[in-house]
Amino acid sequence: EDKVVQSPLSLVVHEGDTVTLNCSYEVTNFRSLLWYKQEKKAPTFLFMLTSSGIEKKSGRLSSILDKKELSSILNITATQTGDSAIYLCAVPTFPTGNQFYFGTGTSLTVIP
Amino acid sequence: EPEVTQTPSHQVTQMGQExxxxxxxxxxxxxxxxxxxILGQKVEFLVSFYNNEISEKSEIFDDQFSVERPDGSNFTLKIRSTKLEDSAMYFCASRGSGTGDTGELFFGEGSRLTVL
Incomplete structure (x- = not known):
């Protein structure tokens, strides 16, 4: 059965810390992995990864995919209170790409 | 920036209502x-819709549920005879075209359904 697993489930850090969030997947016909940030309501898109070993970066956030290990990490450096959210990892199924499997998410709390 | 919009943001209903x-x-x-x-749980796929028909649906999406695109813009989810366990946040999402497209899903803000 296809699945996406995230770890840790929750994390509490102080402002300025660096965090690493993990996502592992077991999905047939893998094509891409997406990271989302969910604050109060709707998940908002962060990154889409399709190629192994190529880092995607946006400000203090970066992410990389490892197809050998069937995993991805999301790094956040110099965390701020505004980074507090649930971070979701999602993998679309193929060939249709219609169904996205979501992990349970990692709840990040950044303390001032 | 284009966005997915959902209504209502919150609906409270009695068990058995549609x-x-x-x-x-x-x-x-x-x-x-x-x-x-569902509160505290993972985001779960219900159904996908393309070319005016359901393209995929999960086990959750049984006969109690139906979707419709009544006109060129709206996309609706109907839940018949609601049960307590239907209480959840329901997200609508859309993505662009392309064969085997790996594009991101754009999510709406969600509709919180509370069944009493």
């Missing part, structure tokens, strides 16, 4: 979805 959740996907998108998230 509810309709509405969504306006991004206008040039072709793939539409409903997901739900």
């Amino acid at each position: 509810v309709i959740l509405r969504c306006v996907p991004i206008s040039n998108h072709l793939y539409f979805y409903w997901y739900r998230q």
